Amino acid sequence: MTTLTVLVTGGSSASGIAVARALGAAGHRVLTVGSDDVRIRAAAVEAGHGATPLVSDLSSLDSVRQLEVTVRDLGIEGIDGVIHLVGGWRGAKGIEDQTDEDWDSMERTAVTTLRNVSRVFYSHLEASPHGRLAMVSSTTAAAPTAAAASYAAAKAAAEAWTLAVADGFRRAQSGNAGNPDAPDEQHSAAVVFVVKALVDSAMREAHPERRFPGFTDVEELATAAVALFEQPAATLNGQRILLAK
Numbered sequence: 001m002t003t004l005t006v007l008v009t010g011g012s013s014a015s016g017i018a019v020a021r022a023l024g025a026a027g028h029r030v031l032t033v034g035s036d037d038v039r040i041r042a043a044a045v046e047a048g049h050g051a052t053p054l055v056s057d058l059s060s061l062d063s064v065r066q067l068e069v070t071v072r073d074l075g076i077e078g079i080d081g082v083i084h085l086v087g088g089w090r091g092a093k094g095i096e097d098q099t100d101e102d103w104d105s106m107e108r109t110a111v112t113t114l115r116n117v118s119r120v121f122y123s124h125l126e127a128s129p130h131g132r133l134a135m136v137s138s139t140t141a142a143a144p145t146a147a148a149a150s151y152a153a154a155k156a157a158a159e160a161w162t163l164a165v166a167d168g169f170r171r172a173q174s175g176n177a178g179n180p181d182a183p184d185e186q187h188s189a190a191v192v193f194v195v196k197a198l199v200d201s202a203m204r205e206a207h208p209e210r211r212f213p214g215f216t217d218v219e220e221l222a223t224a225a226v227a228l229f230e231q232p233a234a235t236l237n238g239q240r241i242l243l244a245k
Contacts, residue, residue: 006079009084011040021047024049034053037053059116060116064119081130086113088110118162138152166191189228195244
């Protein structure tokens with residue numbers, strides 16, 4: 001099995017820890033990224049398998065560029081995968097009370113962080129024989145409600161950006177996509193994981209009375225993330241992969 005280097009952003013979240021742990025268990029080198037040094041170090045320990053904690057403000061392009069410098073300073077020449085797990089939730093009662101503060105927060109966490117990370121590490125992923133970019137979206141993006149307007153709009157924008165990255169990979173690597181000099185074999189892929197919402201063991205323990213219908217366990221997300229590197233890029237690229245039940 002090829003050992004790959006995978007960047008997990010939002011690494012201090014429950015999903016980040018689960019994904020980092022699963023990738024490490026599969027034999028990959030994991031760099032887990034968070035905005036708080038103490039939290040991301042604790043998350044890396046919990047993930048185990050030698051996960052390396054790194055600190056970056058992903059909403060800042062300069063900070064993400066510095067993250068790439070840090071990665072190279074570790075002796076790592078290229079990143080093979082980015083699993084982007086930065087998100088958040090902002091809701092309201094309807095359209096009229098969607099606040100600018102909520103929109104700014106959702107745009108920053110759901111869209112700007114993804115734009116920054118994918119721009120800075122795009123060349124890494126495009127060059128890797130196993131390049132993968134994945135982000136987590138919501139079923140709400142395709143069926144928005146008035147109460148979740150800001151959230152749904154931000155997720156839809158993040159999906160569009162990810163699919164544009166997929167198009168970039170396709171044009172760079174497929175001789176059938178208008179670039180006669182491109183290699184015939186697709187080797188990089190960008191995908192969208194779609195969930196209703198995520199749930200973890202701590203949430204279940206805190207609310208034993210709840211059934212969390214339709215929620216996706218973070219362990220299932222982790223399994224799907226590992227599987228990305230085991231499937232053909234041409235099959236995956238540009239796909240919206242539904243994990244909601």
